[in-house]
Amino acid sequence: MASTSHPYTELDRRFPGLLQENIPLSRYTTFGIGGPADRFAEVGDPIRLAELLAAARESAVPVFLLGEGSNLLIDDAGLRALVIRNRMDRIHYEGQQVRVESGAGFHPLILDTVDHGLAGLEFAAGIPGTVGGAVWGNAGCYGRAIGDFLLRARWIEPDGRIREPERGDFDFAYRDSVLKRNGCVLLETVLELSPGNRQESRRIIEEKLALRRQKHPQEQACAGSYFKNIDPEEPGQQRIPAGRLLDEVGAKGLRVGDAAVFAKHANIIVNLGAATAREVLELAAEMKRRVREEFGIELHEEVRYVPAELPPSRGG
Ligand SMILES: Cc1cc2nc3c(=O)[nH]c(=O)nc-3n(C[C@H](O)[C@H](O)[C@H](O)COP(=O)(O)OP(=O)(O)OC[C@H]3O[C@@H](n4cnc5c(N)ncnc54)[C@H](O)[C@@H]3O)c2cc1C
Numbered sequence: 677m678a679s680t681s682h683p684y685t686e687l688d689r690r691f692p693g694l695l696q697e698n699i700p701l702s703r704y705t706t707f708g709i710g711g712p713a714d715r716f717a718e719v720g721d722p723i724r725l726a727e728l729l730a731a732a733r734e735s736a737v738p739v740f741l742l743g744e745g746s747n748l749l750i751d752d753a754g755l756r757a758l759v760i761r762n763r764m765d766r767i768h769y770e771g772q773q774v775r776v777e778s779g780a781g782f783h784p785l786i787l788d789t790v791d792h793g794l795a796g797l798e799f800a801a802g803i804p805g806t807v808g809g810a811v812w813g814n815a816g817c818y819g820r821a822i823g824d825f826l827l828r829a830r831w832i833e834p835d836g837r838i839r840e841p842e843r844g845d846f847d848f849a850y851r852d853s854v855l856k857r858n859g860c861v862l863l864e865t866v867l868e869l870s871p872g873n874r875q876e877s878r879r880i881i882e883e884k885l886a887l888r889r890q891k892h893p894q895e896q897a898c899a900g901s902y903f904k905n906i907d908p909e910e911p912g913q914q915r916i917p918a919g920r921l922l923d924e925v926g927a928k929g930l931r932v933g934d935a936a937v938f939a940k941h942a943n944i945i946v947n948l949g950a951a952t953a954r955e956v957l958e959l960a961a962e963m964k965r966r967v968r969e970e971f972g973i974e975l976h977e978e979v980r981y982v983p984a985e986l987p988p989s990r991g992g
Contacts (some may be wrong), residue, residue: 684715686735687758691717691728701754704761705745706804708897708947709956711754711984713740720763720779722863729861730836732758738986741861743779743809747899752953753984762808764863769794772869773827778808778862782815782822790881795872796825798880802888804900808862812855813978814848823848825867831860838863850915851904851978893938896946902960903943903975918967918975919943925966932959945979957981 688695694717701710715737719725732739738757742748762779769775769792776785782805786797799820803810807822814823828842839860847854855862892898903922905915922928922942930937934951937959938944945956964975 683735683737684758687715687728687731687737690731694719694728695758698754699759701742701745701750701759704742704759705748705750705899706897707745707749707899707951707956709752709951709953710745710748710750710982711752713755713757713759715758716761717758718761718763720765722764722777725760725762725764725861725863726832726836726838728758728760729832733834733836733988736988738988740982740986741808743806743812744781744804746804747809747813747979749899749953749956749979749981751982751984755982755986756984757986762806772871773866774869775864775866776807777864778806778811780807781805782807782810786881789869790872790874790877793872793874794869795877796869797822797867798877799884801881801884807865811846811853811862811865813851814846814853815851821848821850822867823853825869827866827868829865830863831855832863834859850907891941893940893944893946896938896948898938898944898946899979901943902945902977902979903963904978906973906975916973917943921967921971921973921975922963925963925970927963927966930959930962932956932962935959937963953981 695715698712699716700712702708740755740757740759742759742761764777765780766777767780767788774789782803786801789797799818800816803815810822814821826843828840830840832838903918905917908915919942927937927942928939933955934948935955936946936948938946945959967973967975
């Protein structure tokens with residue numbers, strides 16, 4: 677292919693020094709898995725981000741917006757895309773409302789809100805990742821999620837327009853939001869919290885962190901729960917934990933190459949050192965097969981597998 681028709685030529689010219697070539701994405705995912713990105717940029721400014729998205733759209737270059745990579749399994753072949761790592765992290769308080777840019781860490785935000793005397797998010801202490809990633813998957817635990825607190829937001833639509841959606845526009849559900857389908861890039865959100873007691877909030881946070889230290893891998897790389905819990909048969913009932921079903925079909929102890937089911941939690945896949953995405957996918961398929969055959973239940977992935985080829989110029 678002649679260099680003038682190379683899809684990245686124009687982008688490289690317009691953003692000198694910003695775009696890096698062939699950056700291994702295993703460095704930027706908590707799984708420690710993922711081949712190289714064609715182009716990689718870290719962006720901390722919303723205007724710069726909008727310019728980059730517009731330029732990628734003009735060049736028909738696919739874009740992948742990366743938070744902290746804590747919910748992702750990226751292909752061993754990497755991504756034929758411009759990967760933008762979100763570093764926009766400003767936080768601003770207006771009474772009980774906190775306006776936060778989408779690249780801010782979710783856990784650091786929780787600590788910051790408590791320092792400001794606000795309560796509400798403590799239940800989620802210790803969830804890794806950015807606010808943008810949390811909103812994308814409506815991250816949460818103990819029956820609560822970030823979407824419960826979101827008042828409004830600002831996002832960039834696939835055609836470049838900036839809009840200010842309200843909570844209702846997000847279609848929040850269990851581990852789900854419209855961001856999984858609409859290709860928008862979240863710039864910032866406004867969360868509504870309540871007045872709190874710093875000491876009590878800090879006590880709850882310590883309690884949640886201690887629980888996570890018991891349940892989650894401390895040494896091995898992972899992406900959290902691999903499968904979603906199962907919807908209850910009757911509304912109002914509790915979800916069936918995928919981990920319980922996986923335990924009952926003997927998932928603990930399963931291993932493909934360096935991908936293994938975590939010894940203390942059957943719904944977590946760990947990377948023992950040099951696991952590949954292919955190994956994780958093979959192991960996950962076996963876990964699903966066992967649950968399907970034993971219980972007639974189809975497990976659905978919570979971790980997003982990202983193939984090497986993406987459609988042009990979508991956000992997430
Ligand atoms: C040890 C461990 C424990 C975990 N515990 C929990 C838990 O209790 N509850 C829970 O819900 N999750 C949990 N997770 C999963 C993960 O931490 C969350 O899903 C987190 O919110 C992902 O954020 P991220 O920034 O890492 O997103 P990434 O993994 O980087 O991205 C996930 C998706 O979000 C999209 N995205 C990211 N930012 C934006 C944006 N600004 N606009 C549009 N799209 C965007 C990406 O394109 C991608 O498709 C856990 C993970 C680990 C490793």
